[in-house]
Amino acid sequence: MADRKEWEPKIVAFCCNWCSYGGADTAGMGRFQQPASVRVVRVMCSGRIDPLHVFNAFLEGADAVLVTGCHLGDCHYVNGNYKTEVRYQFLEELMIEMGLEPERLHLSWISASEGEKFASFVNKVTTEVKKLGPSPLKPEGVN
């Protein structure tokens, strides 16, 4: 139990260049407290996030993956995030069928001005994942 308390989950957040990456930036500028568990991967559009990127993150040792992008209708590339939505829904079902807890995958639309939303989202997921413990797909030797 002693180890468990010190264990900090590793969370990979895919952020789109135009909205949610800006949101993460705003969260920092606004000095919102957030845990150091998140690793941000910037992509040009959330539509670029292939389900395989998400799965690769899990296999590399991520405990949770966040898929974030512009609000529906606000996509810089017109309809990229609608494609993200379809793929995300498929991934969600796949996680359950695979036996991976669905709480380990989250989708959120965050605009560049919503720093607080980004921070609270990260906080919420971190607490959830801490309760779940390390992912069963984590390779040996990775914390």
Added chain:
Amino acid sequence: MNVNVGDKLLGYATDPGIRNRGASGGLVTAVLAAALERELVEDVIVLKHINEYEAVPIITDDVDEVLASTGSMHTVPVNLAKHATGKKVAMPGKPCDVRGVIEQAKRNEIDIENTYIIGLNCGGTMHPVLTKEMLINMYELDPEDVVGEKIDKGKLFFKTQDGEEKGISIDDLEEAGYGRRESCRYCDVKIPVNADIACGNWGVVGELAGKATFCEVMNEKGVRLLENAIESGYIQVEQAGEKEIAIREKVNSAMLGLVDKWTEKIFTDIPLQERMKYYMEQFADCIDCGACKEACPACTCKEESKCTMYHNLADDYKMSMYHMVRLLHLSDSCVGCGQCSDVCPVDIPVTTIFRRFADPAQKKHNYKAGMTLERPPFLEVMLK
């Protein structure tokens, strides 16, 4: 005689040689030969007979070779879809071959306008090796003695050299672990309505039984194919009666009735806690031969593909990245043909695992892979 889209016809080859050699009147062979002879197509894909349990797909422009082809064989579960890429061909095909062709066409690998597909009704195919085993254990026949097989009224018959015929009901065979391949048992497309013409012996009764083929014209290309064969004098057709159409429907619904039973039996629910372990154990056997990728009729990637490029044994992941990428990439286009399970040297039930993921996803989008060109793959292209 004029042929129209939607026509349901009974037809047979006019040449007595072709008619007697073919399984049901030699209509399909004759249509293929006519298409080749009158240059509707450049090549024809047919199966070349090796023995009772083996045949290889060949692409030929020789009419004689088409006429010498094997006709339908239940023990040759090949998929012809990938053989049709980049050519002007006519080909016969089970529903899963046709679905493969359409998936290839969606990815611009096949020019569908120049590919003529003659669909064949299919209740299922069998493994050649398992069939031989079945002949010894269930039929008590020497596999070398067998000269013919047929399926009639739910029974599978084998004929030996001395003219002896023995039949056992397919249900009994399947209970004993033989019979149709697993993917055929839960396949829910028995009549290839996605082909240009849908042929088969279902619905041929009375004096024509075994001597004619029931065929439904599905589209304009089907009209061209049939009219070409009629004009060149290769085949003769007549309108099918209501009785024949009703019987065909009855056979089809009887076949589909079995699907639900098998779906339930094969896709047993794995408890939530054990799922991860189950998939890890299944994929752990993989020896990275890549045969499932080569055999897949929906896959159009060449040498450089996501599934192999993201896969590196040195990563030592808990689950094979190769299989995960294939699963994520093909869930929207898996036709459930069973080729991947067939070719797997370590017997991973790849098809069954793929269907566990692909079925709910495709159902949710009301999408059936390989049925129509109008629906692009939903994970790749946004649906309106």
